[in-house]
Amino acid sequence: MTSQTAHAEPAEAAIADTTAIAVDVDRVSKIFRGETEVRALDDVSVGIRKNEFFTLLGPSGCGKTTLLRLIAGFEPPTMGAIRLGTRDISRLPPNQRPINTVFQNYALFPHMSVAQNIAFGLEMLGKPKAEVQRTVDEMLRLVRMEELKNRRTSEISGGQQQRVALARALAPHPEVLLLDEPLSALDLKLRKDMQIELKRLQHETGITFIFVTHDQEEALTMSDRVAVMSAGKILQVGRPRDIYERPAERFVANFIGESNFLDATLSGGTVELAAGGRFDVRVPEGVRDGAVSVLVRPEHASVRSGEAAEGETGATVENVVYSGEATVVHLRLATGEAMKIRLANAPQGGEAPPQTGGAAAIRIAPGAVTVLKD
Amino acid sequence: MSAQAETPFPPGALEREAETADTRRRWLLSLPAIAIIVCAAAGPLLVMVIYSFLTPGDYGNVKWEFSLEGWMNTIVQRDIFDDTLIWADAHLSIFWRSFSLSLITTILTLIIGVPTAWFVATQPPGRREFWLFLVTVPFWTNLLVRTIAIQELIRSEGVINLVLLKIGIIDEPLQMMFTDFAIGFGMTYVYLPLMVLPVYAAVDKLDFRLVEAAHDLYASRWTAFRRVILPLIKPGIIAGSILVFVPCLGAYVTPRVLGGGKNLMFGNLIELQFGAGRNWPLGAALSLMLMAAVMVALIFYVRITSREKADG
């Protein structure tokens, strides 16, 4: 570290970059050896920045919990290193890491009251009694649980337990807070409230949050950045908007939001859809000219009844589904490919959507076509 | 509730009727249990209470004459020659030995039993049954046989002495038989499963994610044990301690075989009164005293352990 300070400008920029990193996961693999070998994490690298709300998103069994447990220190990595800032913590036991966890099942101590649960971490750190008391009161206020502080944790509701788990993990003011699907047990209404509350807490405390969910909407609405995982690998890391609008792979596109995948031919910076139409695109690294697969989000195209004009693509309407704020039109292109388009609903009396069985003209918005890696 | 105003019954009448029927049914269903409790526990106890207030018969048994002699004899003895009363300090020392040996045995079974139970409970599920089986195997053998096996281990020409002599740690055999050590050793061995099983059940129920949570909140291994694990497996430890301590107080076979004639325990003292002593009322009174002592000890124990709980 000391030798690096003497380096020239580019190196300094690199240092500035690493100081902004809170948790550095460096080529980490985790293999569980049992009757069969499970590669739960496969060469995962990701840098989580300070004060960031970072979300791990992926289907069940993709290794989200495993990654959190490695960062928390409950399991050692089989290969690779985990650093806190620049300090390697891979071999540090969990009680020596300034990292706290909100467990999926909350894991509140059943033999202690709400206040005692929250005080536990502070007491373990050997804080003076007065300070423990003060911080516990502050935490109770933060999660709005003052009235229930003397209750047993078995005598409060699921949502309240969740808030206590949060307060307990925040009380020692860790550098990083890990949250493993903390909202999954809550009903929709409470879940929405807690999402807002979590964002508020992260903002007020300035702690780095690493949040695990398999709910894509939750990930998109709450996160500064999202990492999409599948089968022990991180496929893409980016801001919610980038992940949604510029997914790198078919899996990411499919996992987040609704997608149309269309065949096309790439040449230079433009693609020609098999069904017709040329679009300027950004070519991802490693994709060469030739046959490619492209993504068009259903709301990034529009459709009207009638024959296709210049710049439009012809199709037949297969189905029209009304769903409140939008209408989804299912179409069949001339190439035989299926496509669905989502139209925002205008007040009644406006332009009527196309009718089932009729001819339709599709217009894809410029910039709506994304080339996928696979 | 307001909808009920339309029914022809005054509010609550239906509930009350259902309740009385319910109570009646519950009483009927619990009759067998009550019968067993009366026959197996209350009846014999009553016999003991009555016998303790009667006069000893000449060849054992009792004469139906009221007497307080049985109870008096628990603490004082009538001198054979001049009829003066002297303290029955033999009884007291026997009682004290029983109490302290039982306590030591309970502590030893705790020290050995809790880690054992922990070890078994943390084995992978498939292997636990095997270890549990090993723990319970001694139950399959008669107590007397097991005790004689212990004797074989610790007597002067026994296995332990032979080994110690061979490797030269001692020059002459240790006298272990017929000592309090022998009794404590034997009882610890005999009652160990009674400690392991309830503690195992408690550890088995323990949610290990709570232990992880404790570590996550900066608890070292020892503090996590003291602050989280111990309070959560305490019910098992209490149950195990009671299961060991109570039968130890009244133990009979083990002290008889390993303690010889000199080192009596309370159970042997009672047995003596019903046998060679031919003093059934004294035996009955001593039994009741033992029962009372056990109850007092249990109440104290539960009080102390549950107060800790309330304090957090």
Ligand SMILES: Nc1ncnc2c1ncn2[C@@H]1O[C@H](COP(=O)(O)OP(=O)(O)OP(=O)(O)O)[C@@H](O)[C@H]1O
């Ligand atoms: N202790 C373990 N021993 C063996 N395999 C394990 C262990 N823990 C996890 N795995 C395996 O590792 C893979 C990743 O598990 P992980 O719990 O990280 O998934 P996840 O992404 O958190 O899934 P979910 O959304 O269902 O919680 C799974 O295939 C799982 O079966």
Ligand SMILES: [Mg+2]
């Ligand atoms: Mg998980």
